[in-house]
Amino acid sequence: MKLETLKTINAERAARRPVILVTDTDTGDQRLVKAADISADPLRSELSRQLRMGKSGTIEVGGKKLFLNVYAPTARLVIVGAVHISQALAPLARSLDYDVTVVDPRTAFASPERFPDVPLIAEWPDVALPPLNIDHYTAFVALTHDPKIDDPALLHAFERDCFYIGALGSRKTHAKRAERLKAQGAKDADIARIHAPIGLAIGAVSPSEIAVSIMAEITAQLRLPAKEKENAA
């Protein structure tokens, strides 16, 4: 691998832009394809399929074995609400390689004592969220139970194409939330993207168990093909 190639991969990853490295494994020849250049590439259908799956693999083209190494950005988890569940969720998500950020304007909740080693932003969502540059590779959960905090946060998540959006609350709470969000301009399609009640139904009771059910649901959303996702939900 050329040093230049390695530097470009690292720079693209730091900017959270996907890249695919194409290697002819017989000759060692390599080229790097940036996400923006895929549509003009001769291997566009293969490249876009691998990128969509976030999966590296070897393909055969014209008798050549090509290894497509997909470097997708590290998944992030933005947790709105520095609540008890979040105290279990943050370290669990980190152990699954997510970059975790916790947002809660209530300083009594968003304290370093409660969240050691986790980036904490003690601001309202309208201040805290825009600088985070939330993108498609972000899972977003709203856990405060407080409409003043959760609602604007969810409206921001809709705009950012997050691969997962979840919100804490019973079916009844969620129905009320849907009404409020729609009154603020959210579309039915936005509402439908919210996973609520949040988490896979595993009978979770304690904050830690609820954290497991949330991470299980996020993992399913990230990894399962669309059809199997419906069955898991």
Next chain:
Amino acid sequence: MLNRDEDILKAAEDWQKAGHSVALATVVETWGSAPRPAGSSLVINDDGTFLGSVSGGCVEGAVVTEALDVIASGKPKMLEFGVADETAWNVGLSCGGTIRVFVEKVGQS
């Protein structure tokens, strides 16, 4: 702290900048129940220091040895590991899978 794939490639760049020779080993194909998916990688420098993994720890030793050869020769290599028979146990994958690992020098022209 666990090393993530991006930390591993960052380390490769940092080692290179610090004047080390570096090789990168990447899982390119798997069959059966391989412990780590295609794209998993390990970097090694000329001290023999390495980060990352290409298996559950079963073949890393052999990969590091081969990578030092690749650093010396500058020529990429394809390695294959699997449990073929009882005698393959020492360097084989105890889980029964087969993996191919592409080893290349970083900074080759």
